[in-house]
Amino acid sequence: MNKNPIGIFDSGIGGLTIAKEIRKILPKEDIIYLGDTARLPYGTKSIEAIIKFSTENAQFLISRGAKFIVIACYSSSSVALDIVQKRFSVPVIGVIKPGVKKALELTKTAKIGVIGTTLTIYSGAYEKAFKKLNKQCEVLGRACPLFVSLVEEGWFDHPATELIAETYLKPLKEDNIDTLLLGCTHFPLLIGVIKKIMGDINYVDAAREVGVELVQELKKLNLENDQGNGNISIYLTDLSMNFKEIGERFLGEPLKSVSRVSLKGT
Amino acid sequence: MNKNPIGIFDSGIGGLTIAKEIRKILPKEDIIYLGDTARLPYGTKSIEAIIKFSTENAQFLISRGAKFIVIACYSSSSVALDIVQKRFSVPVIGVIKPGVKKALELTKTAKIGVIGTTLTIYSGAYEKAFKKLNKQCEVLGRACPLFVSLVEEGWFDHPATELIAETYLKPLKEDNIDTLLLGCTHFPLLIGVIKKIMGDINYVDAAREVGVELVQELKKLNLENDQGNGNISIYLTDLSMNFKEIGERFLGEPLKSVSRVSLKGT
Numbered sequence: 001m002n003k004n005p006i007g008i009f010d011s012g013i014g015g016l017t018i019a020k021e022i023r024k025i026l027p028k029e030d031i032i033y034l035g036d037t038a039r040l041p042y043g044t045k046s047i048e049a050i051i052k053f054s055t056e057n058a059q060f061l062i063s064r065g066a067k068f069i070v071i072a073c074y075s076s077s078s079v080a081l082d083i084v085q086k087r088f089s090v091p092v093i094g095v096i097k098p099g100v101k102k103a104l105e106l107t108k109t110a111k112i113g114v115i116g117t118t119l120t121i122y123s124g125a126y127e128k129a130f131k132k133l134n135k136q137c138e139v140l141g142r143a144c145p146l147f148v149s150l151v152e153e154g155w156f157d158h159p160a161t162e163l164i165a166e167t168y169l170k171p172l173k174e175d176n177i178d179t180l181l182l183g184c185t186h187f188p189l190l191i192g193v194i195k196k197i198m199g200d201i202n203y204v205d206a207a208r209e210v211g212v213e214l215v216q217e218l219k220k221l222n223l224e225n226d227q228g229n230g231n232i233s234i235y236l237t238d239l240s241m242n243f244k245e246i247g248e249r250f251l252g253e254p255l256k257s258v259s260r261v262s263l264k265g266t
Numbered sequence: 267m268n269k270n271p272i273g274i275f276d277s278g279i280g281g282l283t284i285a286k287e288i289r290k291i292l293p294k295e296d297i298i299y300l301g302d303t304a305r306l307p308y309g310t311k312s313i314e315a316i317i318k319f320s321t322e323n324a325q326f327l328i329s330r331g332a333k334f335i336v337i338a339c340y341s342s343s344s345v346a347l348d349i350v351q352k353r354f355s356v357p358v359i360g361v362i363k364p365g366v367k368k369a370l371e372l373t374k375t376a377k378i379g380v381i382g383t384t385l386t387i388y389s390g391a392y393e394k395a396f397k398k399l400n401k402q403c404e405v406l407g408r409a410c411p412l413f414v415s416l417v418e419e420g421w422f423d424h425p426a427t428e429l430i431a432e433t434y435l436k437p438l439k440e441d442n443i444d445t446l447l448l449g450c451t452h453f454p455l456l457i458g459v460i461k462k463i464m465g466d467i468n469y470v471d472a473a474r475e476v477g478v479e480l481v482q483e484l485k486k487l488n489l490e491n492d493q494g495n496g497n498i499s500i501y502l503t504d505l506s507m508n509f510k511e512i513g514e515r516f517l518g519e520p521l522k523s524v525s526r527v528s529l530k531g532t
Binding site: 037038039044045046048049118119122145146148149150152153155158159160163164167238239240241 | 303304305310311312314315384385388411412414415416418419421424425426429430433504505506507
């Protein structure tokens with residue numbers, strides 16, 4: 001039992017989809033969420049930069065009492081998880097492994113596709129995670145950087161979105177994958193157009209799986225709190241014009257407590 | 267006469283298109299270019315954040331001896347120019363006014379369109395600049411945020427690019443503008459698809475106009491250098507995977523001297 005909050009960070013507000021799933025599965029836990037909106041996106045920047053930003057984010061959450069840290073950003077989980085884990089004594093999980101486990105559970109042909117930002121795909125983090133659990137599976141990665149901007153523009157079913165999705169997904173379709181892992185917080189919002197192209201295969205959105213993993217870890221470490229109020233406090237390094245509207249779409253409920261915060265680097 | 271370099275800053279490497287024009291028109295001047303690639307893009311962030319970033323950028327250039335500062339970023343020029351001008355004693359120009367002057371020279375119907383990032387358009391900076399010089403003109407602004415990502419992806423003539431351009435530009439086409447101002451460093455790279463939709467009207471890319479304004483200002487202030495080596499030193503706050511390739515496309519020549527720099531806020 002530990003009444004301190006769970007800390008979650010992301011490059012922006014997309015990680016609120018993960019906060020949403022955690023709130024469903026752990027309604028009594030308090031959450032402190034940090035979105036590094038001043039420096040987003042992470043997916044097109046260097047590994048060195050992401051490691052620096054991620055360490056600063058974790059440091060902030062710990063300074064606010066976080067008992068556990070969830071890295072909700074796929075780019076950050078791909079390249080900075082190990083380093084953040086080593087650097088701090090608070091337990092830290094990312095979003096890569098939970099999705100990989102689920103994909104391996106679902107696949108029958110062991111041909112799995114992964115889509116994500118340029119950084120996530122080129123880092124090879126997914127391939128490494130898959131091979132660690134199952135040497136026989138075949139993993140096909142595709143970077144889909146425009147998907148992030150399309151979601152931020154709210155163009156979920158614009159004809160251009162379909163054309164872009166066709167271009168990105170064609171090689172995965174031709175390779176007959178039977179399971180597709182959505183390796184970016186924004187991509188589940190494009191599931192309609194993705195399904196239209198990829199058809200009847202398995203889709204993995206790691207958000208729910210992260211919640212499951214978190215429950216197990218909290219139990220194992222005796223860090224659960226079943227007497228909290230289920231509050232969520234949101235900190236953003238920049239308050240852009242339409243963060244509230246987009247944030248509420250991701251969290252699925254009104255953003256009540258939002259503060260602007262200046263980290264060392266923002 | 268002043269042998270110090272001209273300082274140019276942008277949120278990223280798109281401003282190298284402006285450096286390129288300045289190098290053409292002032293081949294003997296040394297240039298120091300700062301791209302804030304760790305925090306790009308600026309066009310989707312808050313005015314407050316852009317002012318902070320812009321001030322830090324100018325501070326860096328001045329600390330390296332800049333005799334004159336050109337803000338090559340349209341978002342930053344839209345919301346931070348006045349403040350940077352007041353804050354420092356070095357003269358500072360932006361990219362808004364030079365383009366506005368040129369558009370007013372070219373238009374016959376006084377119906378002018380402006381496209382830019384969300385921040386540039388919603389700031390109203392262009393409208394204000396137009397009205398200051400000509401109260402009678404009609405200015406129609408359209409935010410085209412996806413254009414930036416399309417250029418960064420290199421999709422200059424993808425069918426999706428055309429569809430997106432059609433959606434963004436339709437209201438300008440219907441309003442029969444006779445002059446279109448490209449209010450973002452990235453947009454001139456999409457001129458092919460833009461012309462296909464907008465047809466035979468006037469197009470203004472401020473890059474060249476900024477060079478003209480700079481020549482006049484340097485002369486007026488007696489800051490010219492006609493004995494320099496025409497060196498360009500490039501500083502970036504992050505070195506992302508493909509910065510070299512994209513940067514050379516923008517500058518139109520090899521990037522020789524590139525350094526990574528940490529500003530206070532990156």
